[in-house]
Amino acid sequence: MTKITRLFDFPYYQLDKQNLEDALVTKYNGEWIKTSTQEYINKANAISRALLRMGVQKDDKIAIISTNNRTEWNIMDIGALQTGAQTVPVYPTISEEDYEYILNHSGAKFCFVSDTEVLRKLNLIKHNVPTLTEVFSFNEIEGCKNWKELLVLGEDNSNQNEVEDRKNAVVTTDLATIIYTSGTTGRPKGVMLSHQNIVSNVLDSADRIPFAAGSSRAMSFLPICHIFERMILYLYQYYGVSVYFGESIEKISDNIKEVKPNVITAVPRLLEKVYDKIYAKGTELTGIKKTLFFWAIDLGLRYEPYGANGFWYEFQLKIARKLIFSKWKDGLGGNLDLMVSGSAALQPRLARVFAAAGIPVMEGYGLTETSPVITVNDQRNKGFKIGTVGKPINNVEVKIAEDGEILCKGHNVMIGYYKDENQTKEVLRDGYFHTGDIGEFDNEGFLRITDRKKEMFKTSGGKYIAPQILENTMKQSRFIEQIMVIGDGQKMPAAFIQPSFEFVREWASLHNIPLGNSNEEVIDNPKVIERIQQEIDLLNEKFGNWEKIKRFELTPDIWSIDGGQLTPTLKLKRKVVLEKYKGLYDKIYN
Structure with a gap:
């Protein structure tokens, strides 16, 4: 059985355990195209062999800029990491100036882009990035090299031994990726995350997620360039969850109905929009249907987990779920029984109403610098409390400083900020990462975030x-x-x-x-x-x-x-x- 210590171990672990036919699924020209676990690994190895033939050395940087989540992203990620290089994901909609800064600051050697718009922006600044030797696209774009050229270059497996040597030389504490955070002021900071940082976060979060290994389906649409979605994708691979990539935020409603996922990750703003659309439809109803709809909403807004509201409330809730909330679930594909939320605070009313509807939202807390999960709610074992971000995950120590700042210690804490010792020293002090967030633990050990220290x-x-x-x-x-x-x-x-x-x-x-x-x-x-x-x-x-x-x-x-x-x-x-x-x-x- 594959032991997971580095990020590229996840697909091999999945191959040992499940060997899915639909490990990664992307929609091309109106058709969902499946990539099996074995094909995923085969293509990642072909990419690794090609990169070695192109002269990629250990610690080279390879940037990926994609407007949508897709199978190619994951294959490139694993293929690059196996060579000892690091991937640098870049958010596609930032300014050309930020493209230039990130690519220069990281020293990116190659860049893989998704489409013509990203390529257009990149072409405006690439002459100012001396380290950048070649750009490849995932889509077919005239005048731009295509990523499939690497698959062809890597077809010949005569240098696979060299790939294996490179893999074996990667240790868990090696740098895996540099993620540039979208700071609210100033230039983006390059967060250095090791294989151990992210692997430990996946494994230490795993027992909080109630997945049925090998039989669940996920819809992925939050940007993979953020550590939240990226870590979740590794977690899906660990659990043998089939991952379907949404075409875009605009098409996500249609995609969910087609794919019928069991789980999605979302940000609170998206959940607010889903709720607002449902609410708006409710206002258009008439007569008894409208009365029942708002009765169910009122019931949902009073929801407390674990039957805390008593028998009569639970009885009414059962009726509301059958008559009203079941239609919500149908509108979200029919199989959705878990949503994971991060990035910002979730309104307690949303946590209540979705949980009442039988689609609980697991709210968590963390930062890019912590790979990212620090705490997360868990529906089981009384580990869920509305208005909190849950309890710390395994092997992560959290304490509250005298001024109320949340401090964190564990293998999930970043190596530091790339080429920035001063900022690193500012947040990594006394053995703890200083989050900049203000919070408090309640008497049951649940963490509540109250504010940003600097705000x-x-x-x-x-x-x-x-x-x-x-x-x-x-x-x-x-x-x-x-x-x-x-x-x-x-x-x-x-x-x-x-x-x-x-x-x-x-x-x-x-x-x-x-x-x-x-x-x-x-x-x-x-x-x-x-x-x-x-x-x-x-x-x-x-x-x-x-x-x-x-x-x-x-x-x-x-x-x-x-x-x-x-x-x-x-x-x-x-x-x-x-x-x-x-x-x-x-x-x-x-």
Whole structure:
């Protein structure tokens, strides 16, 4: 039996245990094309042989930039790692300047791209990247070498012994990948993760995941360039889960209905959109159907695990699942019984309602620097608590510093930041990784995240404000799509708000309130401002007087990655947002 100590051991372990016919599945020209475990390994070895013939040395860097998840990504990853080289995944929608910085900073020798748009951006800057010797594409693109040329070059297996020698020379503590984090300020930092970092995280998280080994199917659509989805893909391989790659976020609803997965990974924003669509459909119902729908919703929002609400609640829930929630499940393929959420805080109401619907969301916590999982909820063994991110996984030590910062120690903690000793020393101190997050353990050992250390601020009255708590609470309102709390050094907290324009228009239509066509006209409408004020007033009641949002201004823009307000992992770029809406800031405080 294959012992897993390096990332490229996972496919061989799967071959020993399951040998799936559909280990990796991607849709090409309308047809799902399956790659078996054996074919996966054969192609990865062909890539390794080709890379050796192309002169790839141990510790060379190979960049992968793909707009969608696909089988080729995984084959390239394993093929490169087997040579002792490192893969450098790059987020496709970042700026050309960031492409240039990452490729130069990492010293990438080869780059594999998915499509014409990525290639276009790369061609604009590749003349400024002297280490980059060749670019290959996954799609057929005229004038660009195709990745299949490596499969042809590696067909002859006469140098497979050399591949085996390279594999045997890779030790678990060797660097495996450099992941450039989408920082909210400044240049991206290159997080160095070893084989041991990620392998240990997979194995130490494995017993929290209730998979039926060899008989589950997953849909993968979150970007593999993020460690969250990438680690999950290795975990799927470990458990013998068939992985189907979604075509795009836009097509994910159709893909889920086609594939009928048992598990998906998601970010809270996506789950919010799923819930909002279901809710919107419920409002269109009439008569008894509408009454039953909202009865079920109300029941779901009161959900507590392990029968804590008592017999009568559980009896009603059973009826609601049969009459209403079963239709939710059907809309998500019919087989979905687990969703894994990370990257940002999940609204407790969503955790409750999806769990009530029989599609529990396992919320976890971690960072790129921790490979990434530190804690995770587990439905079984009373390991699930709504409003928390679960308990620490095996072999990971977590403690809370005197100032409330979460500290972490374990084999999952990164080697450091690439070519940046100062930043490394700043976060790796006294044997612990300093996460920058503020949190607390409850009396049952569940971790609750309360804020980012650097994002907390003081008002001029000396009171601390934790903006994330306020923001997460305010986003429970269906009128509020995005919100950023401000007020550092000011007399009171305030906020910039991007309304949920789609929902606001639906609400206005129901109440016969005329709105103009533009977002500017929407945010200037007194009725809209008044209604959002009511939402703020209601949610403010959950906070002390010094924390309440006293004023707000609406923004006409859709906050997005391309617009610069959000990082690729959908976190707020607070400094950018503050600069962008300086006029609104002055209007609030002057």
